[in-house]
Amino acid sequence: MKKILIAAAAASVIACAFCLARSVSEGRFNISGTVTVPDRLVRMAESDNNSCAIIVKNEADVPVAIKRVVNPKFPLAFTMGEEDLLAESLDGALKLEVQINNHGQLGLIKQGDIFGSSEEMIKPNAKNVLVQADKTMGRVQLARNVKGNFFRTAAR
Numbered sequence: 001m002k003k004i005l006i007a008a009a010a011a012s013v014i015a016c017a018f019c020l021a022r023s024v025s026e027g028r029f030n031i032s033g034t035v036t037v038p039d040r041l042v043r044m045a046e047s048d049n050n051s052c053a054i055i056v057k058n059e060a061d062v063p064v065a066i067k068r069v070v071n072p073k074f075p076l077a078f079t080m081g082e083e084d085l086l087a088e089s090l091d092g093a094l095k096l097e098v099q100i101n102n103h104g105q106l107g108l109i110k111q112g113d114i115f116g117s118s119e120e121m122i123k124p125n126a127k128n129v130l131v132q133a134d135k136t137m138g139r140v141q142l143a144r145n146v147k148g149n150f151f152r153t154a155a156r
Contacts, residue, residue, distance in 0.1 A: 033129030093121035
């Protein structure tokens with residue numbers, strides 16, 4: 001019985017050491033994932049001099065981390081670490097947003113900008129986060145010669 005207790009205690013110490021080493025190597029903030037853009041917006045998103053800003057916000061909608069990629073190609077794999085942090089506090093759940101534009105101003109969405117966000121709140125060490133930049137500001141262009149187009153048929 002004594003050997004079993006010693007073995008269990010040793011296993012617990014090893015498990016705790018492994019968890020501690022893993023959290024130290026990852027840091028308190030380490031997010032990775034992929035930004036995707038639908039086919040209809042890829043050409044506009046990959047045009048010259050565009051930048052893709054990946055923004056992490058807290059529950060109060062305050063940015064806590066930002067990463068910029070100039071002239072992005074999609075799908076775009078990204079990793080954000082402690083070097084991308086703007087704030088010390090990372091309490092609570094986080095939300096991930098993306099803005100693709102050529103004017104470089106974050107938070108200001110103009111005509112032609114593409115943006116989107118992750119569907120769920122994330123944790124500071126989230127992996128494989130999928131962010132779809134599927135919204136745009138600007139004129140909606142309808143497809144031509146498509147049956148069932150609501151805007152074309154509603155006017156009849």
